[in-house]
Amino acid sequence: MSEIPTFTPREIVSELDRYVVGQRDAKRAVAIALRNRWRRQRVTGELRDEIAPKNIIMIGPTGVGKTEIARRLARLAQAPFLKVEASKFTEVGYVGRDVESIVRDLTDLAVQLVSEEEKRSVMSKARERAEDRVLDALGTPAEAREGMRRRLRDGTLDAQEIEVEAAAPAAPGPVPTLSVFTPQGVEEMGNQLQQLFGNLLGGAPKKRRLKVPAALEAFGAEEAGKLIDMERVRELAVARVEQSGIVFIDEIDKVATGPDRRGGPDVSREGVQRDLLPIVEGSTVQTRHGPVRTDHVLFIAAGAFHVAKPSDLIPELQGRFPIRVELASLTREDFVRILTEPRNSLVRQYSALLRTEAVEVDFTDDGVRAIAEIAALVNERAENIGARRLHTVMERLLDEVSFDAPDRGGSRVVVDAPFVRTRLEPLVRDEDLSRYIL
Secondary structure, three states, rough: OOOOOOHHHHHHHHHHHHHOOOOHHHHHHHHHHHHHHHHHOOOOOOHHHHOOOOOOOEEOOOOOHHHHHHHHHHHHOOOOEEEEEEEEEHHHOOOOEHHHHHHHHHHHHHHHHHHHHHHHHHHHHHHHHHHHHHHHOOOOOOOHHHHHHHHHHHHOOOOOEEEEEEEEOOOOOOOOOOOOOOOOHHHHHHHHHHHHHHHHHOOOOOEEEEEHHHHHHHHHHHHHHHHHHEEEEEEEEHHHHHOOEEEEEHHHHHHHHHHHOOOHHHHHHHHHEEEEEEEEOOOEEEEOEEEOOOOOOOOEEEOOOOOOOOOOOOHHHHHOEEEEHHHHHHHHHHHHHHHHHHHOHHHHHHHHHHHOOOOOOEEEEEHHHHHHHHHOOOOOOHOOOHHHHHHHHHHOOOOHEEEHHHOOOEEEEEEEEHHHHHHHHHHHHHHOHHHOOO
């Protein structure tokens, strides 16, 4: 199993600050949770297995950064990460997904993650084998092989086309056995059938004519797949899930049922909570890559809790999420920071997109502030969807520029406060905002 990256809680918060504005309490909570994983790996003896992760429940409106914090944390930890919506699941006996599919999907993702890591570690050898196959396809004699290899690496052969016969990669994992009467039910049976037919049909070689660079890439991927040990990949993936997996359960409030709402048409809600309980508490789930224990998987739940309250969850599930953090609604100042500070800010994204058409877009400080004010105003007057409102406002603001960009190459657009107000204020004044913004 790979070592969990060494970051102090302060460094983790600092890294999250590069992508998510504000919400310091939530960042501190996940930073401590990640650091505790690193600490647990250094605990010796039986106590190490007894130390369970302290799961977190985030409470806050939509669009304030709950999902982004969890996703960035997983990327920072190089951990398998899965986001699911609690409302998509039903208890056993109802039509819908069963909660054990969370662990199966997470394990599939981990196998892909580890497989890519292993392929990168053998890529130099795979590249050499791929070069040999390209040289064979070019009909290179033995005495001229090294000279042709140099030409191949120099790129002088890139324009040539060769006929390649490369097999499509088979799905990773053992050949499945069909078992209808299992807790996984019909969904798992469908997954197994899909994998079985994929293994039977997906690996058939196909002949294609490709230019040399594309042929090298195809051969390289195929040779890398041959060089890695898939049994080892599966073992490492299962260990990665068990020791560092992160599951983000969104919309947990949608399955909360208060005492006055139990029974009736939403009877399955409490059942979903009870089905989630053993997964969160720690149990063993059978996957196509082997049994996976969830004792040390970190679960982060989130919900707006506008109608339900965290106390409406069943007591057993509440007890498995001991850390609760509230995320604040976003203000105008937060919107200004979101537009400019993160490395992937919308201002940078739109500038980069339009630069591909040779259109330079410059956002002034007063222009950014005007965008933030209008987004905050629309959130107040319509449904508050947090930072997601900035996407709809920016699209409307730059609609004309984006449409005409192919014909405006070499031009420069200054997005200042008058530019923003000219294009957006008529829409904001209209009472029926949904026609334009929502």
